[in-house]
Amino acid sequence: MPKVTVQIDPAVCILAANCVGIEPKLFQIAEEPYVELIDATGISHGTEYTFEPSETELEMIEEAVDSCPTRAISMQTAS
Numbered sequence: 001m002p003k004v005t006v007q008i009d010p011a012v013c014i015l016a017a018n019c020v021g022i023e024p025k026l027f028q029i030a031e032e033p034y035v036e037l038i039d040a041t042g043i044s045h046g047t048e049y050t051f052e053p054s055e056t057e058l059e060m061i062e063e064a065v066d067s068c069p070t071r072a073i074s075m076q077t078a079s
């Protein structure tokens with residue numbers, strides 16, 4: 001699996017939490033007024049996180065991207 005970079009645009013995230021409902025192991029609502037990305041150990045990576053997802057995780061991220069009402073989530077293949 002290639003690495004991907006997931007990003008949150010904090011300016012447009014409205015904390016609708018659709019993404020958290022789909023993949024709570026990656027998206028987390030903490031103290032900031034936008035959702036944060038966390039790794040498998042629960043450590044926050046803020047609004048940008050590059051990692052190697054499993055096939056299932058990749059499908060969940062794609063679903064989260066599509067579910068976000070403000071298009072705050074983006075995903076790109078990392079180089």
Ligand code: SF4
Binds near residue numbers: 017018067068069071
């Ligand atoms: S679904 Fe979009 S708006 Fe809602 S918390 Fe996630 S990134 Fe933010």
